[in-house]
Amino acid sequence: MAWIQRLSLSRIYPSSWTGCFHGSVCRGLSVTSANAAVQKLVPNEYDGPSVKTPIPGPRSQELIAKLDSITKNSGTVQYFVDFKASLGNYLVDVDGNRLLDLFMQISSIPIGYNHPAVIDVLKSSDNLHAMVNRPALGVFPGETFPDMLDQAFMQCAPKGLTKVQPMMCGACSNENAIKQAFLTYRRKKRGGPATQEEMDSCVTGKEPGCPLYTVLSFNGSFHGRTLGCLSMTNSKPIFRLDFPSLGWPVAPFPRLNYPLEDFVSENKAEESRCLQEVIRSIEENKVRGRDVAAVIVEPIQGEGGDNLASADFFRQLQAICKEHGVALVLDEVQTGCGTSGHFWAHEAWGLPEPPDFVTFSKKMLSGGYYFKDEFAVDAPSRIFNTWMGDPPKLLMLGAIIKVIQEMDLVGQARESGQYMMDGIKDLQARYPQHLSRARGMGTHIAVDGKDAESAAKIASLVREKGVIMGLSGKQSIRFRPALVFQPHHADICLERFDDVLASL
């Protein structure tokens, strides 16, 4: 089978990344004549996977036992990584297995392992003192902090959003974005200062100081695992079973039929049904005194099974929020930072105005959220914690954003994603008994197995052949490669995937 090599020549790697920047990663490297012709974005990257042991191998198993003796929580660990030997799109495990990684630490390595631009940041003595002294950024930040924010977050800010609040991870980004939405909602509703009764009652969590306001989320959503975020997470029992809940409302998220072109009117009706439920829920909860202060939604539901909706759905959702005075919070923790073929997935929708909040984490290395001016806090210390972010991550991200822009890696994700999607659709056409519902944006791609067991088995067999794919939802196989993923990597994945499907 031949997947045609396509590569934009504008994305030649900067000359600064040449030769062997770290001895160990070059060991045993051999360039085949076929691959020598490919313009690699990652110089000296390995030519392909190499699997030497069952996975996890003996060394990984030893380390899993060691870890379990400390945390008693090692059940999710797949294997241990040799981060020194990993490079670009390739993860090398501690047993010497070299795996083409299309999952990338749960979608959170932006430009591949051991990128020299990131190494330079860590090696620079200019940055040392920003890394060694962890500041309380909300009180005593370092001199370069505003510049860090500018280079890390403002250079890639969604169009029309000029304010950002740094945080630490995806969960605390969502927690604080909705807190800011609650503040704004109540400020508008109250129209003046808080009453003494509100001030007194809130200290121990009582009304009226602590209102019964809610956030509306969608079936299939995942927004994090702290108790506030869990109250907006509606995908799998494992996330919420046995944990108390704020009891917030949930609306249905569209379940689209594929291929989209064959189900235009059905899908439109499905989206309309969901939007009607959003309106109904907002209105009903207001009557009950449980005002919906914010609607939170992922552009593509990541953990919940790679569920997408149309641009029109999101435009209408924004209009509904606006009409009802409800904040629209877009959770781009998994879709952000270029993977969708746009820097932010929502940029594909042509929204008439920016969303009210855009939250991020993962590929952005630490967390935060953009917001519209009208949602800014109106008093100090309403949104606050000890650290409010982490300078070393901002420094690293600043360098990464520069690489993404200089090399147009967002365009690369669009191209590589299209190439990969063509290949997945081809497989789906040839193995309809095993695959269905190929879907995605950019490299943020998924395809369904026939059931949960089958999807897991396929991913496991493909891994035995040296390629890491992820799972999501009930029965989806998901791809979350780095932005340096190229068509020749897709070829390797598709060939292995094909072999496995043929063997079933």
Place this chain on the structure above:
Amino acid sequence: MAWIQRLSLSRIYPSSWTGCFHGSVCRGLSVTSANAAVQKLVPNEYDGPSVKTPIPGPRSQELIAKLDSITKNSGTVQYFVDFKASLGNYLVDVDGNRLLDLFMQISSIPIGYNHPAVIDVLKSSDNLHAMVNRPALGVFPGETFPDMLDQAFMQCAPKGLTKVQPMMCGACSNENAIKQAFLTYRRKKRGGPATQEEMDSCVTGKEPGCPLYTVLSFNGSFHGRTLGCLSMTNSKPIFRLDFPSLGWPVAPFPRLNYPLEDFVSENKAEESRCLQEVIRSIEENKVRGRDVAAVIVEPIQGEGGDNLASADFFRQLQAICKEHGVALVLDEVQTGCGTSGHFWAHEAWGLPEPPDFVTFSKKMLSGGYYFKDEFAVDAPSRIFNTWMGDPPKLLMLGAIIKVIQEMDLVGQARESGQYMMDGIKDLQARYPQHLSRARGMGTHIAVDGKDAESAAKIASLVREKGVIMGLSGKQSIRFRPALVFQPHHADICLERFDDVLASL
């Protein structure tokens, strides 16, 4: 006034930290003859504060405006820091003001600014690849991760606790510790696998899958600002106003009278009253189907005003929890890592068995919690998030723990704390119209001003003289120095404090 110099000679700084390890910090250094005799734990540390401009100075003001244009949330920023020039106990701001720092980034710099042991970790090429590639530690950790956990967390584990779960910050440590307590409580109560009804109902946050279980916290507590943590935080309106609450129960925390020796029976009665309320709340909530699964408490209430209780109070609290099958979660985010004169404050209480959970963050550089084996999860992915910690922080902490142990900095905190407390009590005796209720453990010390305004004014005036103190609760001045704080630093603080009190 003379505060006698006391210094254990066993704490001489290692010879590796000699001379000027970083050019810039030595600029303008002049050693006075008086101080030359003091055995400094921080070689080449500045001799004293030097204030050149109003604080915040012009450069800080410029940067505050710049920051505000990005975050619209700069109201809590006091000034910007020159982290290159800061050293040991001294913070240097961007206007060249050199301040003796007894607040240390909200109590989160363990062994002073720019400690060479921490710098070495960041400079080491061995650590580079653990820092450049941020792993999903719950799935694909690096080879050295178990060793990092051992060196960072297990070398200083509270007696009897041999399991630890790494996290990111104090809030997510508390969120996940109580989640683990909920899991254990329900596992014991249920006695078997979850029902289908529980599995189905929990996905959207409904009973019986999401139980109405609660966590009991105390008046005056602070446990973080995510919505779950806020539901256990009962100190100031600013933390909770306008945010929804889980409506969990709150018990009174003892309000002790000082000096303790004059109020023995009154304080005993006060503690007994609070413990009775704990019992009443646990029993009453159980009847209402809102079982208390955990009690969470700080050894010293940090943000709530430095409220302490006796060792006997905590021993009785543990007995009550045990009797009722409720987990005891000690939040040592602010009291941990040596500041109390014990590595963990609860080690002073002589508990008959270890607490069920001990959470930490701040001086520990990232978050986590220790727990007893019986509270371990019994299935994978119940306690999980993408990052589950941050390797660079573990590497740094490993080096810090080594320094703390080798130099007995916990013993130093006990000695310096006693010296400081004697000085504060002396000031209190001489200025009873301004100061009262001097209290604390180790260097974790506070004293009350006569009201909120007076306390803030004193802290501000002392800062003008070059010493940073913190505030807590309604009207307390709090001290949270690093573990390299010595009596000669206390002298400087006490002299400036004295001058300010005399001037009022």
